[in-house]
């Protein structure tokens with residue numbers, strides 16, 4: 061079972077028990093490597109399991125009414141569907157980060173999760189650094205990216221995505237080298253309405269990630285580093301992250317993108333940057 065991912069009194073993140081499982085004896089050795097790296101045991105009393113099988117690494121709830129597993133999959137499923145049919149530069153996330161003809165900003169996605177938003181941006185031609193602090197989520201993402209690298213169509217897209225496991229507040233605060241033009245944030249949103257339909261992934265991840273209550277600090281740090289803009293994805297009706305006010309927002313059916321501009325991307329790129 062997992063100990064280090066459990067919350068502490070100071071960060072108030074929830075405690076979840078997670079074990080490692082090989083779904084087939086053929087994966088026992090590789091599963092043991094993941095278990096060692098993430099300090100998981102093969103204890104069967106856990107609430108959740110990180111499972112390794114034919115389809116890669118997946119995170120699953122255990123027990124009779126458990127939801128199906130989740131994994132980072134860039135080749136099939138919803139992400140592939142969006143790649144093929146989801147529209148191009150007209151997508152709201154593309155407009156939010158400032159994609160326009162001839163402009164493909166360098167983006168840090170500082171709350172990477174399973175990398176779906178980052179994948180959309182990489183697919184449109186942006187170079188991406190992804191930061192994820194939850195080691196199990198980062199492991200799922202790393203596995204998904206590695207599997208996708210070998211795919212003829214998706215490989216060149218994920219080759220533009222570099223993953224770092226760590227707390228973005230620390231990593232952005234100590235950034236070395238060229239700062240990113242755009243920093244993209246999509247922190248978990250504190251659940252206010254218990255009856256609201258929460259996506260399966262949110263439900264499964266929340267015991268690991270908590271509600272990302274330090275989002276205001278992350279926003280401040282991002283605003284200090286990004287050269288051109290910070291973009292924050294929120295549920296459509298949710299308040300903006302506490303702190304600086306966004307200059308404007310783009311609203312979709314369920315999500316909203318709050319934009320904190322610093323400099324015009326277009327002007328800088330036209331000047332030869």
Ligand SMILES: C[S@@+](CC[C@H](N)C(=O)[O-])C[C@H]1O[C@@H](n2cnc3c(N)ncnc32)[C@H](O)[C@@H]1O
Pocket residue numbers: 170171172173174175176177178191192193194197226227228229246247248249269272278
């Ligand atoms: C809602 S999910 C992001 C989903 C993602 N946009 C996607 O498309 O898959 C939020 C994620 O941000 C991560 N996160 C929140 N604050 C962070 C921080 N300060 N540093 C790194 N990761 C963070 C959480 O662990 C969680 O996995």
